Amino acid sequence: MTQAEVDYDYEALPENAPLTACLLAGAIAGVAEHAVMYPVDSIKTRMQILAPTPQAMYSGVFNAASRISTTEGARTLWRGVNSVIMGAGPAHALYFATYEYAKESFGGNAAGHHPVAAAAAGACATTAHDALMNPFDVIKQRMQVHGSVYRSVMDCASKVYRTEGLRAFYISYPTTLTMTIPFKSIEIATYEYLRKVLNPTGNYDPMTHIMAGGVAGAAAAAATTPLDVAKTLLQTRGESKDVRIRNCNGLVEAWRIIYQRQGLAGFAKGLQPRVLSHMPSTAICWSVYEYGKWFFTRDNLDKQPILA
Template identity: 55%
Template sequence: MHHPEEEEDYDYESLGSNTTMLQNAFAGALAGIAEHCAMYPVDSIKTRMQVISSNTKIIQQQPPVTLRNLWKGVNSVVLGAGPAHALHFATYEFCKDHFAANSEGHHPLASAAAGACATLAHDSLMNPFDVVKQRMQLRDSTYTSIRECARNVYSKEGIAAFYISLPTTLVMSIPFQSIQFATYEFFRKVLGSEATGYDPKTHIFAGGLAGAVASSVTTPLDVVKTLLQTRGTSSDLRIRNATGFRDASTIIMERYGVKGFFRGFRPRVLTHMPSAAISWSVYEYIKWLINVQSNPEKSQQKENFVSL
């Protein structure tokens, strides 16, 4: 039997299917830029803590930390995060629908698989921008623009420098994003968003918890990735000639032991908790806003939300 009042309820689970791939991509691009820009200074601190150097004299001679130099390289993130996150979220929504993760109940494996597919697309596009970002984040970096940094890296180390960390990045990012997406979807449903419709508090809490869990588990891989992406700036020949994941892991283990794989753990978690909360809440809001705009009969709900 048809119930007219059911059409007036805002079906949260239909958000992904009611928005087009282009709209999902647009929402994802805004979410990615907001996420990275908001937490960029903390990410810079994390990168500097993870960089390994055997020369303590060089470390002592490095310039003092200022808020201004903590923002170096943010242009690279803005330039790369927009298209990379657009591809990321569009792929995620497509795969989530394809794997039936949108159906009623909890589907962690389907959500994780969709997150893994989205990560492959995202990281392949984002990795060169991430290399430039981390080179500019270094405390002793003298680069004044992303073009200068990219040109210098290319001329000295070749195109391979932009992709040497990609295998490690994928090894880290696939479990990270799989855990994050599965955890987010789980907490989003547990916290009541599935039943109550669009709820910003749910997206913030679920996103923050997902970011904390995923970043905690994958910190060791992030330390290895940072070593590989910044190896060209090191005065240590062993680090400078690191050829991949195994080589980098051996160096870290020899220098610092197991503790070395958790360098920058706190700022990494402190970066990903709020950044995931920001990313998911912005993404879900933009999708909701697009959906409301395309459904005039639901404009009353938008007005009620804005008035809160």
């Protein structure tokens, strides 16, 4: 068998591929994912606030974008973006490095479809990612709410720490994991399945990653929106004037408040902007990551042994 007859699946990293390939590709993918769709994420946060001020009540995504831009300025949609950029790089580097290691360990790189292995690898990766990213996410959402008075990421972090303590940055971590583990499990299992269906050869194909990533992101976002509503309540509780919300201590209590105030419809708040945000952002994340992985390991792939 000659070199030309051998199809190497670049997505299963070669043994001599450096760890920096995953770290760099993951960091770039994370920043791209969060930065590009940040304004839609800001709208999602605004729409999920349980007791908004009259000025922050919106009928939909376009209504929110128009009103925020005209009354507060278009730059408001980008408030807090520095927080996710600061956190997304290292957090996603850790995420993808953990994911690649776990997927290989669980047999996810073997021939055929392995949705359980992919989902398990995603769960391991997101646990590590969220431990690092959660404080940055809290700061981001505090700066996204209507009437936020924080001047910068550091100003927000220092004021939250002084008034609410370190616990404020991790009060939502259990809820975040409860949401992101199924989110990432659904996303990755769907992505890996569609990737292999659309591109069975495993050769680098950007359109495959875009399509598979978009569908996977939309499916995972829709399925986990009720958990995201609870996460938003917990992460922004310090900005609320409602005593019960300010004292909410966990997922069960958050869900109880949401149900009592808005019924079942409350669990779907922000569904539209969440799906609209995650569909392109997940497509961007996976396509940038797969390109980065291919780019940083292309020399290593050329050095693979030729099978006789």
